[in-house]
Amino acid sequence: MGDITFYIYHDLMDLLKSYFRGLHDKKTISGFDAKNMEKYNIITDNLFAILKEEGYWGFVKGEKSVHLWVDKEKRSFKDVLIYLVSHEIGHTIKPFYKRVGDEEMKATRHEEFVELAYKVTEKIMSI
Numbered sequence: 001m002g003d004i005t006f007y008i009y010h011d012l013m014d015l016l017k018s019y020f021r022g023l024h025d026k027k028t029i030s031g032f033d034a035k036n037m038e039k040y041n042i043i044t045d046n047l048f049a050i051l052k053e054e055g056y057w058g059f060v061k062g063e064k065s066v067h068l069w070v071d072k073e074k075r076s077f078k079d080v081l082i083y084l085v086s087h088e089i090g091h092t093i094k095p096f097y098k099r100v101g102d103e104e105m106k107a108t109r110h111e112e113f114v115e116l117a118y119k120v121t122e123k124i125m126s127i
């Protein structure tokens with residue numbers, strides 16, 4: 001697990017350009033919404049606005065390359081740990097599913113483990 005490489009972006013547009021090749025040429029792009037478990041087609045400007053509002057986003061390239069962007073004004077340490085970093089690390093764990101929905105479910109389960117670990121740790125530390 002230690003061989004994962006993390007790329008932290010300061011600029012959301014740089015992250016998007018890294019994910020969607022030729023982004024600047026396209027008016028619409030398609031992707032997969034992990035939260036609602038559905039595919040989407042979206043106008044590039046709208047996606048940018050949505051993610052900017054969301055305050056974080058990430059993706060995994062290949063098997064062991066995790067790319068992350070966070071707006072620290074918008075997201076807490078806990079949000080970033082559980083819903084971004086843990087989710088994306090979940091995508092680096094085998095098996096890798098071909099169906100996007102299955103792959104997202106795996107990453108979401110990984111979030112749930114870390115969320116539980118976080119809650120238990122919080123409880124222990126407050127006693």
Ligand SMILES: [Zn+2]
Pocket residue numbers: 034087091103104107
């Ligand atoms: Zn995901």
